Amino acid sequence: MINRRNFITAAAIGTSALALNACHRAEEKTQSTSANINKAKKVTLKLATSWPAHFPIMGTGVDTFAKRCAQLSGGTLEIKVFAKNILVPAMQVFDATSAAQIDAFHSGVYYWKGKNPSFSIFGGMPLGLTSEEMITWLKFGGGYELWRELYGKFNLYPLIGGTTGPQMGGWFKKEIKSLDDLKGLKMRIPGLGGEVMKKLGVNPILLPAGEIYTALERGTIDATEWVGPALDSMMGFAKAADYYYTGWHEPGSILEITFNKTRWEKLSEEHRAIISAAAEEMTGTMLQEFRYKNAKALQELPSNVQIKTFPKEMMEAAKTALHDVLADESKKSADFKRVLESYQSFATLNKPWDDISTKNFLKIRS
Numbered sequence: 001m002i003n004r005r006n007f008i009t010a011a012a013i014g015t016s017a018l019a020l021n022a023c024h025r026a027e028e029k030t031q032s033t034s035a036n037i038n039k040a041k042k043v044t045l046k047l048a049t050s051w052p053a054h055f056p057i058m059g060t061g062v063d064t065f066a067k068r069c070a071q072l073s074g075g076t077l078e079i080k081v082f083a084k085n086i087l088v089p090a091m092q093v094f095d096a097t098s099a100a101q102i103d104a105f106h107s108g109v110y111y112w113k114g115k116n117p118s119f120s121i122f123g124g125m126p127l128g129l130t131s132e133e134m135i136t137w138l139k140f141g142g143g144y145e146l147w148r149e150l151y152g153k154f155n156l157y158p159l160i161g162g163t164t165g166p167q168m169g170g171w172f173k174k175e176i177k178s179l180d181d182l183k184g185l186k187m188r189i190p191g192l193g194g195e196v197m198k199k200l201g202v203n204p205i206l207l208p209a210g211e212i213y214t215a216l217e218r219g220t221i222d223a224t225e226w227v228g229p230a231l232d233s234m235m236g237f238a239k240a241a242d243y244y245y246t247g248w249h250e251p252g253s254i255l256e257i258t259f260n261k262t263r264w265e266k267l268s269e270e271h272r273a274i275i276s277a278a279a280e281e282m283t284g285t286m287l288q289e290f291r292y293k294n295a296k297a298l299q300e301l302p303s304n305v306q307i308k309t310f311p312k313e314m315m316e317a318a319k320t321a322l323h324d325v326l327a328d329e330s331k332k333s334a335d336f337k338r339v340l341e342s343y344q345s346f347a348t349l350n351k352p353w354d355d356i357s358t359k360n361f362l363k364i365r366s
């Protein structure tokens with residue numbers, strides 16, 4: 001009797017389990033076609049970039065980001081990417097998104113220091129944090145909160161939209177043997193790095209990407225920085241200058257993918273999650289792509305190119321000059337002072353661990 005009863009009970013449980021499984025499968029089937037997102041409600045966003053169409057690594061990075069948003073949303077989220085100057089000029093994407101003429105932009109944060117000097121810090125700092133450290137500060141050290149608060153005043157919502165990894169110090173027509181060699185030198189170098197160079201006697205010049213090579217080749221400028229071997233090779237700088245210096249002024253520049261805040265808040269939770277995930281993916285992939293392509297391009301530099309490191313006295317002077325630039329900016333802008341304090345407090349926390357982990361290990365490995 002007991003055995004039979006157990007058998008019946010087991011059979012009953014089995015049947016209901018089967019029924020439950022069938023139910024679950026049916027539910028899964030409906031979910032896999034709708035994925036919680038109403039297909040009738042397709043959202044299209046216009047995103048403008050500061051790069052030429054499909055510009056290597058940065059431009060192709062945002063192309064892939066848009067593709068991933070479409071895939072992950074089952075086609076319900078379309079992000080139309082517009083290269084620079086198609087919808088808005090490269091340097092007006094911030095204003096156009098703020099005014100809701102477009103929904104989003106992909107650019108470099110330091111371009112907007114005229115809006116608020118503190119924005120240059122979110123883009124990275126000379127002699128400062130590397131890409132991985134910058135991302136850590138933004139995500140865990142309070143950087144994102146400040147960035148979003150200050151961008152909020154322009155009705156903007158920023159996300160990290162990639163990073164370059166360490167950049168090179170630039171191409172020079174003449175070797176830099178001492179601080180004196182910098183006096184009166186005309187160099188294309190933007191941002192805080194340019195301000196530091198100015199204090200060292202350099203005449204920093206801003207030039208659109210398309211004009212840099214000719215200016216260097218004709219001697220209108222004596223030097224230029226750009227990014228690293230992969231992108232610099234494409235610019236042909238090796239044909240116009242022999243000395244290629246190692247980097248200090250952009251150790252981990254951050255790019256941004258920024259949305260009009262009102263538009264962002266109106267998106268569904270799923271679409272916001274998809275965009276955030278695709279932006280994280282873009283950031284990781286861009287850093288890896290830069291590393292791989294720079295490593296490869298370094299091996300393929302023409303034989304006239306000599307890799308040099310700036311003299312120690314110049315780097316010491318750059319540290320002092322940076323200190324002065326930061327002190328000046330902090331006096332002029334309370335926001336700059338506040339963002340700098342957050343940045344420096346993370347840098348202080350990070351240093352002892354970085355020294356005994358990464359720095360120490362790289363020394364052992366070399």
Ligand code: CA
Nearest residue numbers: 167226227250
């Ligand atoms: Ca650069």
